[in-house]
Structures are given as structure tokens and as C-alpha cells.
Amino acid sequence: MKILTFIKPIKTELLYANECDGEKFSVNPYDAKVIVNLSAFKNCQAMELIVAAMGSSASECVLRKALASGMDSAYLLCDNAFAGADTVATSYVLEKAAVRIGADAVFMGQYAVDGETGQTPFGVAERLGYRCVSGVEELREIGNRTLTLKVNVPNGYRIVKVGIPTVVVFSGMTTKKSTYSLLEMKRAKAKRITVLSSHDISADEEFCGIKGSRTRVMNITGDLIKKSGEKIELLPSEAVERVLSLLRDSNV
Amino acid sequence: MGNIYVVSNPAKRLDEPVNLELLSKAFELAQSKNGMVVLISMCGDAFEEAVADAYLHGADKIMLLSGQAADPLTAYICFLSQQIRVDVPECVLFSDEGAGKEISSRLSVILDCGLTADCIDVYLDDSDEYVFARTALSDSVVAKIKGKTGKIKMATVKRGVFFSKPCGREKGGSPQVMVCEVGKFDQNEIPGRFYEIIEEISVQKPGDVDLSQSRVIFCAGRGVNDSESLESLFAAAEKLGAGVACTRCLVDEGIMPRSRQVGQSGKSISPQIYVALGVSGASQHLVGVKNADFVIAINSDKNAPIFAFADLSIISDARIFLKWLVAKF
Known part of the structure; x- marks a missing residue:
């Protein structure tokens, strides 16, 4: 069974401002949860784990990390035509890629931390004509043509068996970094990442990127009111005194 | 004439708070467009008082999809897509909760029209075009988004963003109900539709946490996500009679319950004093605390965005701060 996971490269400075490890891009934490889950099946013969990301060549590093975490092969969807896509255009490209790669099941994270729309997985499922199982907490088992999943529901959770083809959307995220050995990273670096353009996935450029988007951002404003409050550097013990005195003075 | 559709989630009552909020906003917009407000639902029963309430909040027409379907969600989406194609409303509003996200996302692909997620405002600009406002990451910004092509614009809206208010109609009136x-919308031929529930496990989820009454709220961010810091935080908050909130990161990592989450996808709070501990200050979080009177932010990163929105910014290690704070009691 071919399981294709789409991961989104996020600028590291947006995610981990204080712990930049030199890489320009990091894996979207919602997608990282999918990779962590799937890596438990890395030695499963019945499954081929494929990872794909849409982005520039600089974002190749996120695919290397996914390979080091146990994914078998990686694709980079890289084309200027893909840039500036909204969810309608993104789901178009991802669907074309899923068809080109030939996935039996498409796994995705619930959101991307930069866009936070949560719309793309459903759009991909609609375009592929697959059932979409959302709120997934864990992949439990792989059957012949089925997946057993733990799914969150309002009053608890349920264990379900779903047939392929399907789109599986995980809920929640992890900011825990994937663990892999130096040897695993070395092997990942030796693997070839296949680059796919719009032509390679038979995508019509009219439906990709900015051209294919059905929304446009008019402007971006700092509508949240900024304050020019006091800014001070204090030892934690001094900070405690300051906060407690403020609470006392405010009589709350 | 620009009609506006409000799409209720399946199995939800017509007078669900979020439906009434969306109807109130839709009525306001429809007034300027000389259009009708249509509420669409798959709730089965349309109770008389719920219909009346929807009318009082602006619904001119209610369309109900009735009957049992093998795949209710797909049937609902199929019905909606046909109805929207025929009637071509200018704007379609959905709740972002439950199935609303899936229904709207699938429809945007089926109808090839723009969809803006989790709006915090919808209004008409000078050229009478719809503008959808939503928050975006970094620099705590609000993005104003317009539909690019086609006549239909769609948006999901979070509960509590709009006020639910009667539109000034006399009681006793009723909307057109259809x-x-x-039957014909129920499709059973989706590939991979095999879906079997093997086991259903009920979990006693933590009850709701009321943060609306707390005059002081301590909020935990990713900078204090370790168990020792959180233990100290709860202990100190209890001594000080303060409430404890958190950012979404801690909820998504399973560290804190969703009932304590503040921000765009959580609660909005308005305490007298709000103390952010190890909170970076993503705009999605800040929209939930914009009504706090006094904001204190403690973060070791001197460039944390939250400092731009704080009345008192303290550059300090929030984890060690908590150790010192709890030692005071």
C-alpha cells in the first residue's frame, strides 16, 4: 500500500525563533505529527511511505528529515507556477501530484501553522473523490486494503477500519523534534529527491498558484492595537516582585 | 439582488447560537444588497420556536433537507452545491465548527469559488464588494481578503465573532419554509467508502473551565510547557485566585484541555490583568486577549511579538519566574 504524506515547509524563523538549527525551513508541526506516527511503521513491508512537499528547492531539507525519520521516498513539487496559491489552487496541485505518484491513501496534518485554514485536506479529498477521515489521532494497523485508525469524536474516540483509497487527516500537532540517528540522516542525504513540475504532474498552470487562486489578499494591517508599554529586563526573582506588586496595587 | 446563505451544520438546531449570529450578520449585509437571507439546514425537525427565532434574527427563507441518507454529509454537500448553482447567492457563510469546515472546503472546490477561513469580520467595501478579514501569523496582523473570480464568495466564521441580535421584525411573522x-442527493458510490466502527470508547473529558469571571488570568505558552512549570503555575494561580489559560500549542500537544485555550480557535477573555508566560504572541492568540485591560508579558526572547501588545514587557525566563512565584506561597 502506497501512503503519501503531504508536508508543508514552514520558515523556521516563524516556528522556532529561539532554536534555529541553521535550516531555513522546518516541517509544519501538524504534519510532523503524521510523520512521527508513520515512522512507527517504517519497517512494515506492506507499506511504502512516500512524502511530498510543495515549495522551493530550499525547502528540500524538510524532505530529508522526513526520509531520515523513516519515509521511503520523497518528492518536491517545485515550480514557479505553484507560488502564491490559496486553498483551492493548492488542493488542485496536491491532487494532481497524488494521482501522478499513485497513492492509495493520502495523509495530511489538520492545519499549516502559517495559513491555518484547515481547508486543504478536504479540498484534496473532494478533488480525488475519496472519503476523508478527519480527527485522526493514530494509525493503528494496516490491513490488506484497509487502515485501522483511532479517531477523536466529541465524547471520546473510536477505532475505525476504513477502506482505501482515502484521505486521512490527523488532528493536533507536535513540536517535538523527530529523532533519528546520524546514520539515518546520512542515508537520507544519499537518497534522490524527485522534483516534479506542473508539467510532470499534468497540471494546467491556469489552475495553479496565484492564477488558480480564487481569493486574493487585499492588504494586511496591524488591526490589533499595539501598545507602547514599559519594556524591562529583570531577573526572574525581580519579575515576581514586580508582578505581585502590580496585582496588589490593582486590588484584584 | 444579492442573496446571502447561512449554512447550518447537519443535526444542529436552526436556532443554534452560531446560526443566529451568522443570520444577524447576514441580515445586516443583505440590507445593503437588497437581498434575501436564506438559512439552509439538515436538522430534520424544524421546531416552531426555532423557525420563529431564525426569522427574528433575519432569515427570510429556510430550506430544510429532510430524510435519512446513507452518507448524510455527502448528501448535504450535493444538495448545497445544486442549490447554490441554481440560486447563485453572493455570499455563503458557514460555522467553522464541526462539519462546517469540511462542507465549505468541499463546496469551494466543487463550485470553484473563493473561501476565506475563520473570518473575524465580513463587510462591504466602497465598491460594494465583500471583504473578509482574518488574522494571519507573525507580526499580529489582520489580512483583508476578497474573492477573485466568480460571483459567489464563501467564508467560515468562528462562534462568538458576530453579535446575535434580533433584526427588528415583529413577533408572529414567519419565514418561507421549503x-x-x-433521496436524490444520497450517493452511495464513493470509492473507498468502506468505513466500519470497530470500537467506541467514551472518555470523561474535562468539564468546561469558566475564564469569564477571573479578574486575573495567567496564560501558559510554549515557553512553559513542562510539567514542573505548569504545576507551579496552577499552584500560584490558586493562591492568587487567578484563572489559568493557555495557547493552542499546549492544547494541540495534549498538555492542556481545550477548555483553557484562548485565541482565535479558543475563548476570548477580558480580565483586568492578563499575564502571558512564555507566550510568543501569534495574532491568533492575541485576538482572544485584545479586551484585557492590562497585559503583562514575560518572555526570555526580547523580540517576542507579544511585547508589542503588552503594557508591561518583562524580558525574563518564564520558567524560573514560576519557580520563584510559587516559592512565595
Whole structure:
């Protein structure tokens, strides 16, 4: 069974401002949860784990990390035509890629931390004509043509068996970094990442990127009111005194 | 004439708070467009008082999809897509909760029209075009988004963003109610539709946490996500009679319950004093605390965005701060 996971490269400075490890891009934490889950099946013969990301060549590093975490092969969807896509255009490209790669099941994270729309997985499922199982907490088992999943529901959770083809959307995220050995990273670096353009996935450029988007951002404003409050550097013990005195003075 | 559709989630009552909020906003917009407000639902029963309430909040027409379907969600989406194609409303509003996200996302692909997620405002600009405002990451910004092509614009809206208010109609009136049978919309031929529930496990989820009454709220961010810091935080908050909130990161990592989450996808709070501990200050979080009177932010990163929105910014290690704070009691 071919399981294709789409991961989104996020600028590291947006995610981990204080712990930049030199890489320009990091894996979207919602997608990282999918990779962590799937890596438990890395030695499963019945499954081929494929990872794909849409982005520039600089974002190749996120695919290397996914390979080091146990994914078998990686694709980079890289084309200027893909840039500036909204969810309608993104789901178009991802669907074309899923068809080109030939996935039996498409796994995705619930959101991307930069866009936070949560719309793309459903759009991909609609375009592929697959059932979409959302709120997934864990992949439990792989059957012949089925997946057993733990799914969150309002009053608890349920264990379900779903047939392929399907789109599986995980809920929640992890900011825990994937663990892999130096040897695993070395092997990942030796693997070839296949680059796919719009032509390679038979995508019509009219439906990709900015051209294919059905929304446009008019402007971006700092509508949240900024304050020019006091800014001070204090030892934690001094900070405690300051906060407690403020609470006392405010009589709350 | 620009009609506006409000799409209720399946199995939800017509007078669900979020439906009434969306109807109130839709009525306001429809006034300027000389259009009708249509509420669409798959709730089965349309109770008389719920219909009346929807009318009082702006619904001119209610369309109900009735009957049992093998795949209710797909049937509902199929019905909606056909109805929208025929009637071509200018704007379609959905709740972002439950199935609303899936229904709207699938429809945007089926109808090839723009969809803006989790709006915090919808209004008409000078050229009478719809503008959808939503928050975006970094620099705590609000993005104003317009539909690019086509006549239909769609948006999901979070509960509590709009005020639910009667539109000034006299009691006793009623909207036009149309009932459609689910039959022809029920498709059973989706590939991979095998879906079997093997086990259903109920979990006693933590009850709701009321943060609305707390005059002081301590909020935990990713900078204090370790168990020792959180233990100290709860202990100190209890001594000080303060409430404890958190950012979404801690909820998504399973560290804190969703009932304590503040921000765009959580609660909005308005305490007298709000103390952010190890909170970076993503705009999605800040929209939930914009009504706090006094904001204190403690973060070791001197460039944390939250400092731009704080009345008192303290550059300090929030984890060690908590150790010192709890030692005071």
C-alpha cells in the first residue's frame, strides 16, 4: 500500500525563533505529527511511505528529515507556477501530484501553522473523490486494503477500519523534534529527491498558484492595537516582585 | 439582488447560537444588497420556536433537507452545491465548527469559488464588494481578503465573532419554509467508502473551565510547557485566585484541555490583568486577549511579538519566574 504524506515547509524563523538549527525551513508541526506516527511503521513491508512537499528547492531539507525519520521516498513539487496559491489552487496541485505518484491513501496534518485554514485536506479529498477521515489521532494497523485508525469524536474516540483509497487527516500537532540517528540522516542525504513540475504532474498552470487562486489578499494591517508599554529586563526573582506588586496595587 | 446563505451544520438546531449570529450578520449585509437571507439546514425537525427565532434574527427563507441518507454529509454537500448553482447567492457563510469546515472546503472546490477561513469580520467595501478579514501569523496582523473570480464568495466564521441580535421584525411573522427530500442527493458510490466502527470508547473529558469571571488570568505558552512549570503555575494561580489559560500549542500537544485555550480557535477573555508566560504572541492568540485591560508579558526572547501588545514587557525566563512565584506561597 502506497501512503503519501503531504508536508508543508514552514520558515523556521516563524516556528522556532529561539532554536534555529541553521535550516531555513522546518516541517509544519501538524504534519510532523503524521510523520512521527508513520515512522512507527517504517519497517512494515506492506507499506511504502512516500512524502511530498510543495515549495522551493530550499525547502528540500524538510524532505530529508522526513526520509531520515523513516519515509521511503520523497518528492518536491517545485515550480514557479505553484507560488502564491490559496486553498483551492493548492488542493488542485496536491491532487494532481497524488494521482501522478499513485497513492492509495493520502495523509495530511489538520492545519499549516502559517495559513491555518484547515481547508486543504478536504479540498484534496473532494478533488480525488475519496472519503476523508478527519480527527485522526493514530494509525493503528494496516490491513490488506484497509487502515485501522483511532479517531477523536466529541465524547471520546473510536477505532475505525476504513477502506482505501482515502484521505486521512490527523488532528493536533507536535513540536517535538523527530529523532533519528546520524546514520539515518546520512542515508537520507544519499537518497534522490524527485522534483516534479506542473508539467510532470499534468497540471494546467491556469489552475495553479496565484492564477488558480480564487481569493486574493487585499492588504494586511496591524488591526490589533499595539501598545507602547514599559519594556524591562529583570531577573526572574525581580519579575515576581514586580508582578505581585502590580496585582496588589490593582486590588484584584 | 444579492442573496446571502447561512449554512447550518447537519443535526444542529436552526436556532443554534452560531446560526443566529451568522443570520444577524447576514441580515445586516443583505440590507445593503437588497437581498434575501436564506438559512439552509439538515436538522430534520424544524421546531416552531426555532423557525420563529431564525426569522427574528433575519432569515427570510429556510430550506430544510429532510430524510435519512446513507452518507448524510455527502448528501448535504450535493444538495448545497445544486442549490447554490441554481440560486447563485453572493455570499455563503458557514460555522467553522464541526462539519462546517469540511462542507465549505468541499463546496469551494466543487463550485470553484473563493473561501476565506475563520473570518473575524465580513463587510462591504466602497465598491460594494465583500471583504473578509482574518488574522494571519507573525507580526499580529489582520489580512483583508476578497474573492477573485466568480460571483459567489464563501467564508467560515468562528462562534462568538458576530453579535446575535434580533433584526427588528415583529413577533408572529414567519419565514418561507421549503422542505426538500434527501433521496436524490444520497450517493452511495464513493470509492473507498468502506468505513466500519470497530470500537467506541467514551472518555470523561474535562468539564468546561469558566475564564469569564477571573479578574486575573495567567496564560501558559510554549515557553512553559513542562510539567514542573505548569504545576507551579496552577499552584500560584490558586493562591492568587487567578484563572489559568493557555495557547493552542499546549492544547494541540495534549498538555492542556481545550477548555483553557484562548485565541482565535479558543475563548476570548477580558480580565483586568492578563499575564502571558512564555507566550510568543501569534495574532491568533492575541485576538482572544485584545479586551484585557492590562497585559503583562514575560518572555526570555526580547523580540517576542507579544511585547508589542503588552503594557508591561518583562524580558525574563518564564520558567524560573514560576519557580520563584510559587516559592512565595
